[in-house]
Amino acid sequence: MKKLQYFFIFSLLLILVTGITAKGQESEEYIIKKGDTLWDISDNELEDTYLWPKLWNVNPHIDNPDLIYPGSMIRIPSREELMRIAPVPMRRPWKQKSEARTVYKIPEQRKKKYIVDRDLFIKSGWIADRIPGIGEITYSPNNRMLLSKNEIAYLKMSSLEEASLFKKIKNPVKLIVGQEEIRLNDKFYSVREVKEVRHPDTGKKVGHQIRVTGILEVMGEDSDTPKAKITSTFEEVNVGDRLFPYFELEPPLVSDSYRTPAISGTIVESQTNSYLSPEGSIVFLDKGEKDGLKQGDMFAVFSGEPVDRVKGKIQVISLQPSTAGALVLESDQEILIGNKWGHR
Numbered sequence: 188m189k190k191l192q193y194f195f196i197f198s199l200l201l202i203l204v205t206g207i208t209a210k211g212q213e214s215e216e217y218i219i220k221k222g223d224t225l226w227d228i229s230d231n232e233l234e235d236t237y238l239w240p241k242l243w244n245v246n247p248h249i250d251n252p253d254l255i256y257p258g259s260m261i262r263i264p265s266r267e268e269l270m271r272i273a274p275v276p277m278r279r280p281w282k283q284k285s286e287a288r289t290v291y292k293i294p295e296q297r298k299k300k301y302i303v304d305r306d307l308f309i310k311s312g313w314i315a316d317r318i319p320g321i322g323e324i325t326y327s328p329n330n331r332m333l334l335s336k337n338e339i340a341y342l343k344m345s346s347l348e349e350a351s352l353f354k355k356i357k358n359p360v361k362l363i364v365g366q367e368e369i370r371l372n373d374k375f376y377s378v379r380e381v382k383e384v385r386h387p388d389t390g391k392k393v394g395h396q397i398r399v400t401g402i403l404e405v406m407g408e409d410s411d412t413p414k415a416k417i418t419s420t421f422e423e424v425n426v427g428d429r430l431f432p433y434f435e436l437e438p439p440l441v442s443d444s445y446r447t448p449a450i451s452g453t454i455v456e457s458q459t460n461s462y463l464s465p466e467g468s469i470v471f472l473d474k475g476e477k478d479g480l481k482q483g484d485m486f487a488v489f490s491g492e493p494v495d496r497v498k499g500k501i502q503v504i505s506l507q508p509s510t511a512g513a514l515v516l517e518s519d520q521e522i523l524i525g526n527k528w529g530h531r
Contacts, residue, residue, distance in 0.1 A: 214268075219259045222300060222441065225252050233266045241269045300441040302483065303469075303504050303514050308438040309376075310421030311458045311469040312398040314510040318380050319397065320429030321345060325412075327426065334417055334424040340403060342375075342413040342430060373405040374433035375415070377424050384456045386473060387525040393455050393473060394510060400424045402433065439482040439504055446484050450474055451529025454488070454522060458512070463521035469504070470513055470522060476506040486528045488518070501528060 217232065229239040243252045246261045255261075301308075322344035327334055334340055381396040401424040403415040417424055451474075458469035474480055480503055488499040499518030503511050515522050 214262050214264045217261050217263050219255050219257050219261065221257045223255060223257070224300070225249075225255065228261075228263070232263050233269065235266060238266065238269050241272050245269070245272075301438040302441055302502060303438045305436070305438055306421060307469065308504060309436050310399050311505070311512055312378070312381075312396065313505060313507050313512060314384055314394040314456070314471055315397050315507065316394050316509075318395050318429065319431055320378065321432065322375075322430040324377060324403075324424065324426050324428050324430070332426045334401075334426070336401075336417055336420045338417050338424075339406075340415055340417060340424070340426075341409070342403075342405075342415055344413070344430075374418075375403050375405075376431040376433055377401045377403060377417075377428040378431045379425065379428050381460060382456075384471070386453065386455055388453060394507075396456055396460075396471070398422075398458075399431075400428055403430070442483055445502070446481065447486060447530050448479060448484060449530050450479055450484075450486075451527065452478075454524055454526045454528060455510070456524060462524055464515055464518075464523070465521050466499075466515050466518050468515050468522075470501065470515060470524075472501075472503070472511045472513055472528065473509075475509045475511050477508045480506060480511050482506060485516070486513075487531045488515075488522050489527045489529070489531075490520075491525075491527060497531060498522070498526070 215232075217228065225239040225242055226236050229242055230236040233242070239252070242261075242263065243249060245264060249255060249261070322342055324334075324340045325343045326341050328339055328341075331338075377400045379398050379400055381398050384393040384396050385391065386393050400420065400422050401417050402419040403424075404418050405413055405415045407414055453473050454464075454470045455473045456471040457464045458471070461468075464470050472480075482503055482505070484503040486501055486503075487497045488501055490496050490498040498520055499522050500516045501513040501522070502516050503513050505512035513528075
């Protein structure tokens with residue numbers, strides 16, 4: 188009788204252990220959240236950051252491991268299952284999708300996390316006291332007014348205007364204008380005045396809204412006229428767009444802590460010129476660096492009358508002396524031009 192009891196207990200334990208093991212080996216579906224990287228997911232879900240290349244390879248719908256988007260779904264096998272997978276060739280979608288490398292390199296340090304996507308950071312532009320530029324795009328070989336990536340544009344240089352983008356230029360580019368000074372491989376941003384911004388409360392002029400449309404690289408000249416190739420576009424580049432000195436732009440990094448100083452003001456414009464701004468969009472503030480703002484500062488946005496309540500949260504990403512750009516982090520309804528922001 189005792190032997191029968193022992194056998195029953197042993198069988199029950201075996202079933203439980205087998206069930207637990209099987210469960211641990213099941214794949215899970217994971218929804219990408221804002222700020223996620225494959226490195227972090229491997230760390231949090233598999234307790235092994237160095238499994239991220241294998242995690243990438245078992246999710247073939249991810250073309251580029253640096254570009255994973257909130258709301259996307261990935262499959263996460265168990266750690267044991269991934270450990271059994273031999274190192275496989277890593278895909279290189281940013282080169283040729285048919286190419287593969289047989290050895291993958293494990294990152295030596297945690298991937299940088301930015302507050303905002305780099306392209307959105309660049310193209311969002313800024314509000315300037317005056318329209319900046321050292322020249323303009325005059326025409327294209329096929330006489331098109333709207334230009335796309337890899338097309339050719341002809342440039343006309345003018346006098347150098349003092350300009351500073353986001354107040355983050357440590358060594359501003361300075362050019363001596365003249366045909367002999369335009370060198371092969373010189374780069375420029377193409378920028379455009381979108382509108383004259385006026386304060387929604389007072390009607391007073393705040394400045395000119397400037398948007399970055401693309402990046403051009405000088406590739407030669409025709410009849411003493413510089414010609415350039417459009418290497419990147421953030422929207423269609425137009426004949427007439429101004430030229431701005433090129434320098435590397437990097438969005439602010441995510442930090443463990445942020446300030447919320449006792450500064451307040453009004454949202455005066457949005458990057459898209461829409462009256463409503465949802466989460467993930469860029470808005471412009473009527474205070475800037477000279478008012479004490481710093482990149483990364485966080486503020487509440489208020490609904491206003493009849494019930495003044497917190498309706499969202501914004502974070503400063505770029506600075507000018509009297510204005511700033513901010514990312515809408517959270518909102519329970521769209522942020523409006525004219526909404527107040529500040530500390531609460």
